[in-house]
Amino acid sequence: MGATKLAANPGFSAGLEGVTAARSGLCSIDGQQGRLYYLGYSIEELAQYSSFEEVCFLLWRRRFPTASELKALKKRFVECRALPEEIAPHIERLPKDAAPMGVLRTLASLLCNLDKNQDNGVAANEERAVRMTAQFPTMMAAFHRLRRGQKAVAPHPSLDHAANFLYMLSGSQPTKDEARLMDVALILHADHEMNASTFSSLVTASTLSDLYSAVVSGIGTLKGPLHGGANEEVLKMIDAIGDASKVEAYVRESFRAKKYRIMGFGHRIYKTVDPRARVFKEYARNVVAGTDSERLFNINVRLEEVMQAQVGSKGIYANVDLYSGLVYQALGIPPDLFTPIFAIARVAGWTAHVLEYWQENRLFRPNAEYVGPEPRSYEPVEKRRQDYSKA
Numbered sequence: 001m002g003a004t005k006l007a008a009n010p011g012f013s014a015g016l017e018g019v020t021a022a023r024s025g026l027c028s029i030d031g032q033q034g035r036l037y038y039l040g041y042s043i044e045e046l047a048q049y050s051s052f053e054e055v056c057f058l059l060w061r062r063r064f065p066t067a068s069e070l071k072a073l074k075k076r077f078v079e080c081r082a083l084p085e086e087i088a089p090h091i092e093r094l095p096k097d098a099a100p101m102g103v104l105r106t107l108a109s110l111l112c113n114l115d116k117n118q119d120n121g122v123a124a125n126e127e128r129a130v131r132m133t134a135q136f137p138t139m140m141a142a143f144h145r146l147r148r149g150q151k152a153v154a155p156h157p158s159l160d161h162a163a164n165f166l167y168m169l170s171g172s173q174p175t176k177d178e179a180r181l182m183d184v185a186l187i188l189h190a191d192h193e194m195n196a197s198t199f200s201s202l203v204t205a206s207t208l209s210d211l212y213s214a215v216v217s218g219i220g221t222l223k224g225p226l227h228g229g230a231n232e233e234v235l236k237m238i239d240a241i242g243d244a245s246k247v248e249a250y251v252r253e254s255f256r257a258k259k260y261r262i263m264g265f266g267h268r269i270y271k272t273v274d275p276r277a278r279v280f281k282e283y284a285r286n287v288v289a290g291t292d293s294e295r296l297f298n299i300n301v302r303l304e305e306v307m308q309a310q311v312g313s314k315g316i317y318a319n320v321d322l323y324s325g326l327v328y329q330a331l332g333i334p335p336d337l338f339t340p341i342f343a344i345a346r347v348a349g350w351t352a353h354v355l356e357y358w359q360e361n362r363l364f365r366p367n368a369e370y371v372g373p374e375p376r377s378y379e380p381v382e383k384r385r386q387d388y389s390k391a
């Protein structure tokens, strides 16, 4: 992997569509076949057999941990989960109606201010990655409970990462199935090649800024509804549709009005069903069985059928956000925490890509194709038009 300089300018591509911005050995996607791999391991097998802690090690060190290494990483996560004492007062002072993704962005910045270690070597930055990954769930759970007038729940010393997050949210230990559901959700969201938030983290890191700033860039980017924010929008959409029998009219009206994209569908890379959507769909099917949410699940299934008929030919299919919200809702998680869960997982991918990129760092500085006025002389104010409102 070397930073090869391009001979010719590849030319303009809106949203850098089709442009290769970096070389990476972490994650590969086959958009035509709907396949996703972390270092060659399929997302289906990782979801079935691995754990989020094991996937973090895989991404940071580019190999699976030995049993003792996995035990050591889990121990580090437990040791790092509790927030620095300076953070708690800030969480208490945040507006109760603050957007959780904005809260996470603020608190991640605060971690940077508290880190006095000037060492910017690989080991020190790996340690920062472990600490952020361990602490983000604690931050989100503490904010969530405080905004509801409840006391924050201290991290549990013997629960794994996913189970501990659910425990800190609710104050009671999750069942094994609930913990497994959350663990799979974190695995599915841990990385995804050069997505917008990872690219944003890399642009920041390429200036040799710090790892916290790179992650804060990623959080701010993930917040947008075209990226991480879609999972929350999907639940609002299926609530608004109300019943599977109304899906076709809803989609037809949306396309007719050209008012906005159908959330949970479409992807820059996948031109078939996102493999993560397939995994989430089966988990969602099981958790809603026999509950009122089965109605919402059936709306999603009908949406897939109608969208396939309408835009399947354009390669627009279900993405990771279509079913994830139903799983989180079944875990008792409110919609405005859905995207923070995405961030809690993706911090592993953001930091792994930065650690990798720093091995052969090169400043990101693309061109802009200039389409403005030709060079011209200065116009004194008295010689200018005095009214541009009718321009």
Ligand code: SDX
Pocket (backbone or CB within 6 Å): 015, 191, 192, 194, 195, 196, 225, 226, 227, 228, 230, 260, 261, 262, 263, 264, 265, 266, 267, 268, 269, 311, 314, 316, 319, 320, 321
């Ligand atoms: C994630 O990149 C990643 O890897 C991201 C992600 C990750 O793990 O990091 O996978 C996570 O972000 C999943 C995507 C979540 N977002 C949504 O569900 C929002 C809805 N989806 C769309 O906004 C859209 O599909 C994007 C943003 C995801 C991708 O859009 P592109 O590649 O920029 O495609 P486009 O907007 O240029 O659309 C191309 C065509 C257009 O039709 P035409 O104008 O050419 O006729 O496809 C149509 C679009 O109208 N289209 C849709 C659609 N998505 C694209 N039409 C209806 N509904 C949609 N959802």
